[in-house]
Amino acid sequence: MSAPAGVGVDRVGELTAVAAARWGDRECARFGEITLTFSGLHQWAGAIAADLVSRGVGRGDRVMMLLVNRIEVLAVSAAAWRIGAVAVPVVAIYRTHELKTIVRDCRPAAVVTAVRLAERCLADELDSCLAAAGIEPMARYLVDDDGPRGEWEPLPGRETPVPGLTLPDPSAPEQECLRLYTSGSTSAPKGVRLHSRSVIFGAEQFRHRLGIGEADTGLALAPVAHIAGLLAALLVPLTCGARAVLLPRWEVAAAVRVIHDERVTWSLGAAVFLKDMVEEYERRRVEGLHVLNFFVSGGANTAPELIERAQALGMWAARTYGMTEAAGVVTLAPRDAPLKRRARWDGQLADNAEARVVDEAGRPVPPGAEGVITIRGTQLALGYTDPELNRAQFNAERWFDTGDIGFVTADGWVRITGRAKDIINRGGEKFSSVDIEHVLHRHPGVAAAAVIPVPDERLGEAVCAFVVPRPRTPPPTPEQLASFMLTQDLAKAKIPTEWRIVDALPRTASGKIQKHLLRAAAVGKPS
Numbered sequence: 001m002s003a004p005a006g007v008g009v010d011r012v013g014e015l016t017a018v019a020a021a022r023w024g025d026r027e028c029a030r031f032g033e034i035t036l037t038f039s040g041l042h043q044w045a046g047a048i049a050a051d052l053v054s055r056g057v058g059r060g061d062r063v064m065m066l067l068v069n070r071i072e073v074l075a076v077s078a079a080a081w082r083i084g085a086v087a088v089p090v091v092a093i094y095r096t097h098e099l100k101t102i103v104r105d106c107r108p109a110a111v112v113t114a115v116r117l118a119e120r121c122l123a124d125e126l127d128s129c130l131a132a133a134g135i136e137p138m139a140r141y142l143v144d145d146d147g148p149r150g151e152w153e154p155l156p157g158r159e160t161p162v163p164g165l166t167l168p169d170p171s172a173p174e175q176e177c178l179r180l181y182t183s184g185s186t187s188a189p190k191g192v193r194l195h196s197r198s199v200i201f202g203a204e205q206f207r208h209r210l211g212i213g214e215a216d217t218g219l220a221l222a223p224v225a226h227i228a229g230l231l232a233a234l235l236v237p238l239t240c241g242a243r244a245v246l247l248p249r250w251e252v253a254a255a256v257r258v259i260h261d262e263r264v265t266w267s268l269g270a271a272v273f274l275k276d277m278v279e280e281y282e283r284r285r286v287e288g289l290h291v292l293n294f295f296v297s298g299g300a301n302t303a304p305e306l307i308e309r310a311q312a313l314g315m316w317a318a319r320t321y322g323m324t325e326a327a328g329v330v331t332l333a334p335r336d337a338p339l340k341r342r343a344r345w346d347g348q349l350a351d352n353a354e355a356r357v358v359d360e361a362g363r364p365v366p367p368g369a370e371g372v373i374t375i376r377g378t379q380l381a382l383g384y385t386d387p388e389l390n391r392a393q394f395n396a397e398r399w400f401d402t403g404d405i406g407f408v409t410a411d412g413w414v415r416i417t418g419r420a421k422d423i424i425n426r427g428g429e430k431f432s433s434v435d436i437e438h439v440l441h442r443h444p445g446v447a448a449a450a451v452i453p454v455p456d457e458r459l460g461e462a463v464c465a466f467v468v469p470r471p472r473t474p475p476p477t478p479e480q481l482a483s484f485m486l487t488q489d490l491a492k493a494k495i496p497t498e499w500r501i502v503d504a505l506p507r508t509a510s511g512k513i514q515k516h517l518l519r520a521a522a523v524g525k526p527s
């Protein structure tokens with residue numbers, strides 16, 4: 001099977017112009033009743049880009065978006081790319097606890113948000129974080145019409161004419177164009193700096209491996225501020241002419257109905273999405289629903305049986321291995337991969353990607369031997385915003401230490417068997433255990449705390465906290481601890497759902513907590 005033709009550009013800021021010339025008035029994206037053509041996206045992005053430039057925003061400046069899934073994220077990202085600025089979409093689950101760190105690191109020249117999200121006032125939260133960091137953006141935009149609000153102004157709309165303003169050229173292929181914040185082994189969200197070649201390469205892998213093209217419709221079910229959501233909603237459509245349907249939030253019954261009504265053919269995301277869909281399809285098998293054709297499922301948390309159940313429903317599904325640092329795609333199974341491979345391995349290395357498995361001393365091991373997986377290739381990020389992280393995870397030859405343990409066969413098939421990093425992957429959201437521990441330690445009744453991931457049937461991993469109460473005080477209850485964490489503006493998804501109140505934590509002679517013993521205790525296995 002030959003892949004559909006690509007766009008043939010290597011600067012992400014050129015994508016909307018090329019896509020508009022090729023696919024014009026064909027639908028590019030849909031969000032509820034709102035539709036956007038390829039030409040419409042290009043025109044809207046141009047209007048926003050011109051407004052940004054008129055306010056002084058230019059090359060290399062960061063344009064930060066704090067939004068849930070909305071079609072405006074696509075237009076603002078494309079606008080930033082058009083003028084050589086850096087698009088910085090931020091997941092809206094982050095609250096001021098995380099946003100203060102992101103704002104200080106990002107130092108945005110422009111910010112885009114909504115006034116409200118449920119009980120939260122996002123504009124006020126951003127104002128507070130910007131003031132704390134001493135940052136005065138050149139532009140503050142609101143996507144909802146809630147009347148005047150201080151320094152915030154409405155984002156230029158879809159019908160805004162493009163003024164006759166000369167725009168700067170898009171950034172060069174190897175310059176930063178996209179920054180995504182992801183929690184890892186450190187306590188603060190990490191800023192990952194991606195360039196045009198990396199994000200275009202990542203998007204085109206779905207055309208090369210699965211044959212996604214103009215006849216396809218993708219479902220963006222992950223947050224568009226994630227690399228998975230951004231791929232499905234914007235980057236894959238712009239590189240192959242497919243259309244995208246954005247979900248405002250994940251509700252499996254609504255998603256299955258959208259898949260049926262819009263004849264959606266493909267999607268990608270965490271294993272929890274696939275599990276929910278398979279169970280919904282199995283429950284509603286007699287209704288004659290259109291079943292998703294292809295689903296690419298995030299990695300080792302995807303049980304082989306789930307891939308097999310999807311196959312029985314008529315859905316091609318495959319495990320994959322991806323990360324923000326590699327534009328979402330380290331591996332991807334080809335369309336003709338047999339079921340056994342797709343179910344029990346985490347994909348085949350992407351085009352131009354290299355993997356080297358090393359032992360604890362950093363020495364390469366033979367193909368098929370287990371060790372720490374290091375990678376390099378076109379899709380690899382420029383690095384982090386933190387130089388210390390760059391020194392820790394990139395060597396002089398640009399090999400990136402993934403922190404994941406596994407095997408790589410001679411023909412490039414990868415299987416992940418464990419993780420060296422101390423992070424929790426809850427339904428595709430990656431959180432730092434250390435960050436959660438820091439918040440727990442603020443509680444006046446907590447003497448010590450340790451947080452670990454534990455298996456969860458639906459989400460892959462759940463958050464489990466071991467807590468040592470302070471002596472001579474009533475031990476706090478799990479309910480009290482959870483309520484306290486809510487007051488600390490921590491993302492709700494980080495709050496533990498499993499609790500262990502213990503007398504002491506196991507430690508080494510040097511005082512380091514032995515988390516492997518906690519993991520064994522949490523799942524009831526002998527240490």
